[in-house]
Amino acid sequence: MIELIWLIPLLPLLGFLINGLGQNVLPKPLIGILGSGVVFASFLISCVLFGEVNTARSAGEAGTFTYQLFDWISVGSFNLSFSFLLDPLSAIMLLIVTGIGFLIHLYSYSYMEHDEGFGKFFSYLNLFIFFMLLLVLGSNYLIMFIGWEGVGLCSYLLIGFWYKNVDYSSAAKKAFVMNRIGDLGFLIAVFAIIATFGSLEFGEVLPAAAQLPMGDTALLLITLMLFIAATGKSAQLPLFTWLPDAMAGPTPVSALIHAATMVTAGIYMIARSNILFTLSPITMQIIAVVGLATALLAACIAITQNDIKKVLAYSTVSQLGYMFLGLGVGAFTGAFFHVLTHAFFKALLFLGAGSVIHAMSNEQDMRMMGGLKKKLPITYITMLIGTIAIAGIPPLSGFFSKDEILAYAFFASPVFWVLGFIGALFTAFYMFRLLALTFFGKFRGTEEQKHHVHESPWQMTLPLIVLAVFAAVGGCLNIPAALHGNSWLAQFLAPIFADSQTIAQPFHLEHTTEYILMAASTVGALAMAFYAINTYRRNVSVTDTSKGGVLYKLSYHKFYIDEIYQALVVKPLDAASRAFYKVVDRDGIDRLVHAVGDFFILSGRGIRQVQNGHVGFYIFMMVVGVIAIMVYGFLHV
Amino acid sequence: MTIFYFVAFLSIFFALMTIFTKNPVHSVLYLVITFFTFTIHYILLNAQFLAVVNFIVYMGAIMVLFLFVLMLLNLNKDTEPMKSNLVKIMGTIAGMCLIATVLGALKVIETNNGFVTGNTDFGLVKNLGKILFDEFLLPFELSSILLLTAMVGAILLAKKDKKEA
C-alpha cells in the first residue's frame, strides 16, 4: 500500500491545477466538490497508510517506510532522491493535515460561497495542502524545504486573498518577509548539514548525528539555524508579529494555515530532527526560554484584545510557545501531542469564530457581540468545548497535552513550570473572556445585525461538531501513566525519539508530584475561567481602551513590539537604503553610467558630422584611407 | 622605344586636360584622345585584339554614349557645377599623395623587369580567340548575360515614368 503514497500530495496538486485553471469556467459547486474531494481522497489514503504504520508498530517494528520517486540531484558523490518518508510522525501529521484540511475545505464551501474569488480560494487551499504534504512527507531536508517555502507562499497568497484592501496586502507582505528571515536560517542549516554530514536524507543524517559527541559546534550551528527557521514559520519571538496580522485572511485560512498546520511546521521539523537538538543542550535551553517567553508575552497581549480573531491569533502564538517549551525541555512527545490537540481545538475555535463572524455579517469586534448563546447553539457548544480544551480543564484534550509539557518543564526546572503555569492561567482567562464577551450577556450589535443573526449551514457546523468531538476526546491518545493510561502516542512515536531518549536524562516524576501539578493547573484554570465569565458576562465597559493602567495599555498595544521593530529595524534600514540610494546609486553608479552614455552621445554627435551625405567627401575619405593602408603596408614590409 | 615615352606623355597630358577642362563636352573629347593614345599603347604591346576592341568599344561606343548624354542633358560650361578651390587643392594633394605612396610602394617592392621571351603573338585576334573560347568560355558567356542585364536595366531606368508621360 505504500505505493499509494505519491497520490497523497498529487491529488491536491491536481485539484489546484484544475481549480486554478478553471476558476472562471467551472461552476462553484464543482469547484467546491473537487477541491474538497481531492483532499478527502488524500485523507482516505492517509488513513490506509496510517493503518499500515500502526500495524507495523503493533508488531514491534519501527514502522518506517521510504518510497523513492526518482533521483533528483546527483552531483559527484552527493546524491539526493525525491522520495517520501512514512513513519509514525509523518503518518500522524498526514492525518492532521488532510483530515482537518478536508473539514476546513468543507467549511469554506459555505463560508466563501458569496465570494467572487471562490475558485481562486479553493485552488490556493489545495496548493497549500500539496505543499504541506510535501513538507511532511519529504524524506530529506531539501524536499522539506520545498514544502516549507511553498506553504509560506500559500500563506502569503491567502493572507492577501482580499488583495484590494491595502492593509491586508501589507499584512501578507509582512508575513512573507518575516518568514523569509526564518527561511534563510533553514537554508543555512541545509548547507551546514551538507557540509557536516554530506547528505540531506533524514535516514542518513540522523543516525550519523547520533554518533556525534554532546555539544558539537557544527550541531550547535545547525540547530540554531533550524530554530531560527522554526521561529519564523511557527511565529516565535522575535519573529511572531506576522501571525496576528495574518488574520487579515479569510477565517478558514486562519484556522487551517495559521492555527492547525503550517505554523506547527517548525515543531514538526524540530521533532523530526530531535536527535540534533538533544545533542545541542545550548539550543535546547534557548528553545525553552524563547518558547516560554513567547507563550507568556502572547498570552498577556491576548488578554486585552477585542478582535475575536486577534485573541485567537495571540492564543495560537502562545500555544506554539508552549510547544517550543516542550521541545526545549525534551518533551518531544508532549510537544507533538500538543500540536495534535492544538490542531483540533484551535481549528475548532477559529472555525467557530468564523461562524460567529459569518452570523454577525463580518463583525469581528467582540464588544459588538454578546448574547449569541441562544442564536448560535451549535457554535456556542462547540466553542465552549474548544475553550475548555485550550484552557486545560480535564478531561478535555488540552489538559493532557499541556500538562505533559508542564510536567517535563517542572522536571527541567520548577521556574519553567511556574511561568508556564502563569501562562496557562492567562490562557484560561482570555479564552473565557472571549467566550463570555461573545456568547453571554446582552446583544450589543446593531438592530440590523440582530435581525440577521442565524446559525450557519451544515457545511459549517459539521466540521465544528467533528472537531469538537476530537477536541474533547483527543486527550485519550496519550493518557499518562500517572492516570493509569498507556501513553499510546508516546509508544507509537517511540522509534522517532528513541535516540534522544537514550541520550537525555530519563524523565521521572513521582506520581504524587504529577497529581499536585495537575491539580494546581486544573484549579487555577477553573478559577480563571469563573473570574473571566463573572467579569465579562455583564460588564463590558472593562474593555474600554481609554482606562486602565500602564500594564493594560502595554498589553493592549501589544507591548509596542511592532513599533519597536519599526524603530529599530525598519527605520534604520530605510534610512540606510535612502543614504545608499543617494550616495552610491545616484552619485556613484548613476553618474558613472550617465558619463559613459554622455561620452558616446557627445562623441557620436562629433563623428556624425563626418556622415554629411556628400559623396565627394566620402570618396575623399576613401582615398585617404587607401593611402593610409598603403603607407602602413609598405612601412611594415 | 622613345615612342612609348612620347605617347605616355600625351596620355598624361590629355588625361589632365580631361579632368581640368571646364566644358564637359571638351572633357569628353579630351578623353577620346586619351583613349586613342591608349590604343597606341596596346599596339606597342602587340595586343592587337585589345587595341581594336579599345578603339571600337571605348572610343566608339562608350565615348559616344557620354557625348550623347551630355548633349541630351544640354550641359555646357555655364551649367557646370564647380567645387571650391580649397576642395580642388585638397583633391589634388590627395591624388599626389596617392602617386607618391604607390611609387614609394613600387620602390620598396623590387619589380622584376625581366622580359619573358616566348610566344609574343598571343595578342593577335586568332590566338586570343582560341583561349577565349576554350579556357574562358563560361566567363565569356556569363559576360554576355551581364551585358544583357545591364541593357535591360539601363532601359528600365532611363524610361520615362508612365505617370510623367
Next chain:
Amino acid sequence: MDHIVQNIQGIPLNHYLIFCSIVFAIGVIGVLIRRNVIIIMMSIELMLNSVNLLLAAFSAYRGDASGQVFVFFVMALAAAEVAVGLAIVIMVYRNTKSVDLESLSKLRW
C-alpha cells in the same frame, strides 16, 4: 613584329607601372575635384583604362594571355557599368534637374 618586341624590351616594366599609376591618380583627382557626375564617371573610366593597360603590359611581359582576356572582360564590364550609370544619371537629372553630385546628399544622418 621583331622591332615591337625589341621596343618592349627596351622599356622596363617599372615605367609602365609608373605611367599607369599616374593615370590612375589623375582619375582619382578627377573624381575628387569635379562635381559633375558625368565627368566623375569619365574619371572612373580613366582609372579603369589605366588598370587595363597595366594588365596588358603584365600579360605581354609575362607571356601569359590570361591578362589580356581579363582586360577584355573588364571592358565588357565597363560597358555595362557605363550604360547603367548613365541611365541613372539621366534619372537623377530628370528628378533634380542637375548633374551635381552635391544634390545627391540625401544619404546622411
